[in-house]
Amino acid sequence: MDPKPATTPAYLPPPPLIEPGHTFGSVTEKIAAIVLTRRHPLSWVFGLTVGFMLTMMLMMALAYLIVKGTGIWGINVPVGWGFAIINFVWWIGIGHAGTLISAILLLLNQGWRTSINRFAEAMTLFAVACAAIFPLVHTGRPWLAAYWLLPYPNSMGIWPQFRSPLIWDVFAVATYATVSLLFWYTGLVPDLATLRDRAKKVWLARVYGALALGWRNSARHWARYETAYLLLAGLSTPLVLSVHTVVSFDFAISIIPGWHATIFPPYFVAGAIYAGFAMVLTLAIPLRVLYGLEDFITMRHIENMAKVMLVTGLIVAYGYVMEAFFGWYSSNRYESYMIWNRMTGPYAPYYWTLILCNIITPQVIWFKRVRTTPVLLFLVAMVVNAGMWLERFVIVITSLHRDFLPSSWGMFHATRWDWMTFIGTLGLFVTLFFLFIRVLPMISIFEMRTIVPGAKVKGSSAH
Amino acid sequence: MDQSKPTYGLMAEFADPTTLVAAAKQTYDEGYRRFDSYSPFPIHDLFDAMHCHDRRVQLFVLLGGIVGGLVGFGLQSWISAVAYPLNIGGRPYISWPMFIPVTFELTILFASLTAVLAWIGLNGLPMPYHPVFNVPSFARKASEDGFFLAIEADDPRFDRTRTLEFLRSLGAKEINEIEA
Numbered sequence: 001m002d003p004k005p006a007t008t009p010a011y012l013p014p015p016p017l018i019e020p021g022h023t024f025g026s027v028t029e030k031i032a033a034i035v036l037t038r039r040h041p042l043s044w045v046f047g048l049t050v051g052f053m054l055t056m057m058l059m060m061a062l063a064y065l066i067v068k069g070t071g072i073w074g075i076n077v078p079v080g081w082g083f084a085i086i087n088f089v090w091w092i093g094i095g096h097a098g099t100l101i102s103a104i105l106l107l108l109n110q111g112w113r114t115s116i117n118r119f120a121e122a123m124t125l126f127a128v129a130c131a132a133i134f135p136l137v138h139t140g141r142p143w144l145a146a147y148w149l150l151p152y153p154n155s156m157g158i159w160p161q162f163r164s165p166l167i168w169d170v171f172a173v174a175t176y177a178t179v180s181l182l183f184w185y186t187g188l189v190p191d192l193a194t195l196r197d198r199a200k201k202v203w204l205a206r207v208y209g210a211l212a213l214g215w216r217n218s219a220r221h222w223a224r225y226e227t228a229y230l231l232l233a234g235l236s237t238p239l240v241l242s243v244h245t246v247v248s249f250d251f252a253i254s255i256i257p258g259w260h261a262t263i264f265p266p267y268f269v270a271g272a273i274y275a276g277f278a279m280v281l282t283l284a285i286p287l288r289v290l291y292g293l294e295d296f297i298t299m300r301h302i303e304n305m306a307k308v309m310l311v312t313g314l315i316v317a318y319g320y321v322m323e324a325f326f327g328w329y330s331s332n333r334y335e336s337y338m339i340w341n342r343m344t345g346p347y348a349p350y351y352w353t354l355i356l357c358n359i360i361t362p363q364v365i366w367f368k369r370v371r372t373t374p375v376l377l378f379l380v381a382m383v384v385n386a387g388m389w390l391e392r393f394v395i396v397i398t399s400l401h402r403d404f405l406p407s408s409w410g411m412f413h414a415t416r417w418d419w420m421t422f423i424g425t426l427g428l429f430v431t432l433f434f435l436f437i438r439v440l441p442m443i444s445i446f447e448m449r450t451i452v453p454g455a456k457v458k459g460s461s462a463h
Numbered sequence: 464m465d466q467s468k469p470t471y472g473l474m475a476e477f478a479d480p481t482t483l484v485a486a487a488k489q490t491y492d493e494g495y496r497r498f499d500s501y502s503p504f505p506i507h508d509l510f511d512a513m514h515c516h517d518r519r520v521q522l523f524v525l526l527g528g529i530v531g532g533l534v535g536f537g538l539q540s541w542i543s544a545v546a547y548p549l550n551i552g553g554r555p556y557i558s559w560p561m562f563i564p565v566t567f568e569l570t571i572l573f574a575s576l577t578a579v580l581a582w583i584g585l586n587g588l589p590m591p592y593h594p595v596f597n598v599p600s601f602a603r604k605a606s607e608d609g610f611f612l613a614i615e616a617d618d619p620r621f622d623r624t625r626t627l628e629f630l631r632s633l634g635a636k637e638i639n640e641i642e643a
Contacts, residue, residue: 168568
């Protein structure tokens, strides 16, 4: 007689990070072939064409801005901050998910980051590039911005004001862009060596070879490389949290009702990660189908990203509730008027659309059916992308348009140049991203090798 | 093998990570010090087997971060108190809490730049030419699915015949001489 009771497993092991049957060779071949082939899908040509045309529109809008000045935009008293800051905050927030995936999930030992970190980091870089356009051009005379923004010894003896959050922003964003680029490049070097070794054409092997710095997969090199990579992840983690905190200081340090709130830093960081994961899903869901990468970017990855989006979305929802609560609890008539005006004033439709996009719609992610249906998830991600843009619109515009005195109230009307600049940066982002997936491996090849079953050392005591 | 040609060393190829780690351990125990292993991805057991514990990367990053922090705070203090003092309502020139964000960002910036320069520099990169690529199977497979171990000729214990015998005894799939 066996006294052991019938056992059921306490939990099911998580599904694998890579579909079974892959070897070092097949992983390498599959990812490198996307770059080294002469053929690319028609959708790539189409996407690049659209992106390039919109980029040209951006160039036009920026050229006209430089000729005419910021008067071509819809900004005026009292709404002196318009699309430039909305778009800046939106883009920089999108970038945050890339760093979260590459750095924070690495430190937390989350194996599922492996197949999505490379293109998420690329997304970060391109989003930061789009974001950086706005603070530069919103000055109207970007060629003078050198001494407005940077501490450089100019002949007038003028220096920037370091007690201003706008200068903190310059340092935060410049550091973020630089560190993201370094982190991305460090991750790319072993893969560039792989492309060098596989390239059939001599010139191509030379280009990849020069970029790979002569990497030869030596164990002594790997040891130092891994240390440096981990340290970079450790440095990026507080950095990414600081960047959106500093961005939120642009608002929170001021005394405008609706901006002057202590909840802004955490609420902005959560919003950034929320928007960023929405954008990662927007990119990952079509990519895995177009390039047949379902083996590497599995449903487990998609589902995990959806869950992160849901959690950060709930933190953002908490932020909205707190804003309303502060309006009431502060007993400050300007604070309570601001939130009342947001909910019932002329911009109320924007506010309620934002609530619909950012709080109500994402609740469908609670259902496993939605999390495992890429098409539905893609639609939710698009709604969140739009919702997060609206959030910044509501924060910026509704806080400004009713000044302290009713005599200086006004409305904001975006001009066609505002829209051309915004949509133009979408084009720039698409263009850069499509060029990236054409010339660089969009999934980290060497990290994928580490999750192939054969990579385990038998009898290993190591991590 | 042609005995007259100059050689960089002998290279053995192994079938999988497990045999490579075992081979690297034995090579170290045998007394060889100038040797290297090559694998298409980092293997932590291999670092232990070869005793590669270079702690200079960490040290440089720490120093970089400290320098960055000092530069950041020093720059702001010098500008705000010496180069361009602005009296705003009698507030102190060195209003240090307002200097924390930029100090923090420059700490991270300098530490990250040092981290990248450290791994590139300490690894002796960029290196446009290296003899290991003269082995055809290495050039083809090292960045895909090849696991190699090379004992270099300038190791004091290196002896063409004895080292060759030793590598054979480790169970190598294939052994090649590396042309210098």
